[in-house]
Amino acid sequence: MIQLTEVCKTYHSGKLHVPVLQNINFHVKQGEYVAIMGPSGSGKSTLMNIIGCLDRPTSGSYQINGKEVSQMEDLELAKVRNRMIGFIFQQFQLLPRLSAQKNVELPLVYAGISKGKRSIQAVEALRKVGLADRKSHRPKELSGGQQQRVAIARALVNDPHVLLADEPTGALDTKSGQVIMELFDELHHEGRTVVMITHDPEVAKRAQRQIIIRDGEIIEDSMPSHGVGRRSL
Numbered sequence: 001m002i003q004l005t006e007v008c009k010t011y012h013s014g015k016l017h018v019p020v021l022q023n024i025n026f027h028v029k030q031g032e033y034v035a036i037m038g039p040s041g042s043g044k045s046t047l048m049n050i051i052g053c054l055d056r057p058t059s060g061s062y063q064i065n066g067k068e069v070s071q072m073e074d075l076e077l078a079k080v081r082n083r084m085i086g087f088i089f090q091q092f093q094l095l096p097r098l099s100a101q102k103n104v105e106l107p108l109v110y111a112g113i114s115k116g117k118r119s120i121q122a123v124e125a126l127r128k129v130g131l132a133d134r135k136s137h138r139p140k141e142l143s144g145g146q147q148q149r150v151a152i153a154r155a156l157v158n159d160p161h162v163l164l165a166d167e168p169t170g171a172l173d174t175k176s177g178q179v180i181m182e183l184f185d186e187l188h189h190e191g192r193t194v195v196m197i198t199h200d201p202e203v204a205k206r207a208q209r210q211i212i213i214r215d216g217e218i219i220e221d222s223m224p225s226h227g228v229g230r231r232s233l
């Protein structure tokens with residue numbers, strides 16, 4: 001599903017070269033639930049941007065569903081992003097003037113789906129996250145937890161290969177965060193592939209597999225819930 005091989009990322013600013021990711025290797029299988037953890041500045045967002053096709057590696061190979069994306073042009077990257085990846089962000093990133101339903105429809109608009117189909121699919125995605133009755137509400141008329149559920153519906157609506165979540169509970173109180181984590185558990189049990197960045201060890205524990213990154217390198221890749229102990233790298 002996701003295969004990174006010897007991925008490196010270096011930022012260049014003037015004469016300064018900042019190596020941020022070094023020789024990252026990992027494979028995420030279909031249906032896996034992976035948490036990526038690491039201290040601030042360790043390169044998690046940079047890695048997420050690469051996995052999410054928002055950026056390209058400086059060197060190395062990145063394949064999603066057998067497609068090599070490391071060399072793609074911007075337009076092709078945008079297409080892969082739209083069709084293969086569902087994004088969930090810490091701050092929800094909903095458009096404030098649009099209703100919940102219209103927000104959920106957005107990836108379908110970009111994919112060129114007809115209005116009638118968009119509406120049916122968006123309401124179905126909202127039903128899945130328990131918010132069909134809030135479809136006409138704007139984000140400010142919803143709680144933080146409900147806004148994140150709308151964002152999850154938006155991520156699910158075009159049935160992506162991978163759900164990519166960046167600190168999805170980071171802006172929520174404990175109780176709303178719990179509801180969101182239960183929703184991720186449910187999506188995982190349905191067979192969805194989930195890759196999640198988190199600072200919170202309690203959140204990471206729910207994932208099947210934990211990858212820890214430090215100074216741009218993977219230092220641990222373990223599957224505690226499967227009885228496979230820590231594998232320090």
Ligand SMILES: Nc1ncnc2c1ncn2[C@@H]1O[C@H](COP(=O)(O)OP(=O)(O)OP(=O)(O)O)[C@@H](O)[C@H]1O
Pocket residue numbers: 011012013018020038039040041042043044045046047
């Ligand atoms: N566009 C850029 N140009 C130069 N350096 C950058 C750029 N983006 C990130 N960096 C540097 O890369 C390193 C890793 O940043 P990144 O945002 O990936 O870390 P992070 O683990 O996501 O941190 P946090 O948890 O604080 O969000 C940092 O030292 C940062 O200063």
